Amino acid sequence: VPQRYVSQVINEKLDQHFMDFVNGHRVEAAKTMLVDTAWAHLTIDGIAGEAGFNSRSAFYTAFKKATGTTPGAFRRTQASS
Numbered sequence: 001v002p003q004r005y006v007s008q009v010i011n012e013k014l015d016q017h018f019m020d021f022v023n024g025h026r027v028e029a030a031k032t033m034l035v036d037t038a039w040a041h042l043t044i045d046g047i048a049g050e051a052g053f054n055s056r057s058a059f060y061t062a063f064k065k066a067t068g069t070t071p072g073a074f075r076r077t078q079a080s081s
Contacts, residue, residue, distance in 0.1 A: 006018070022052075023053075023058075023062040023065075023066070024062075024066055026051045026052045026053060026059075026062065027051070027062055027063050027066040027067065029050075029051045029052070030047050030048065030050075030051040030053075030059070030063065030071065031067070031074065033047045033050060033051065034047060034071060034074055034075045034078065035075070035078040035079070044071045044072055044075070045059075047071070048071070059071070
């Protein structure tokens with residue numbers, strides 16, 4: 001399937017840009033890793049890389065946009081729950 005078609009469907013049906021769609025899935029993966037003890041040995045930057053982000057700034061921007069908080073604050077909040 002051509003990338004152009006997939007992007008158009010996501011834009012029209014989900015009212016989302018393609019990269020927002022992809023980053024949303026990456027953030028969900030990162031949220032899971034941030035609270036899973038199996039990933040506790042990784043830094044937040046390490047989790048960002050495992051989730052598919054190529055830069056720290058892109059990860060923090062996408063994470064805050066999706067959750068309203070930073071990855072570190074999310075991890076601390078979930079750990080205390």
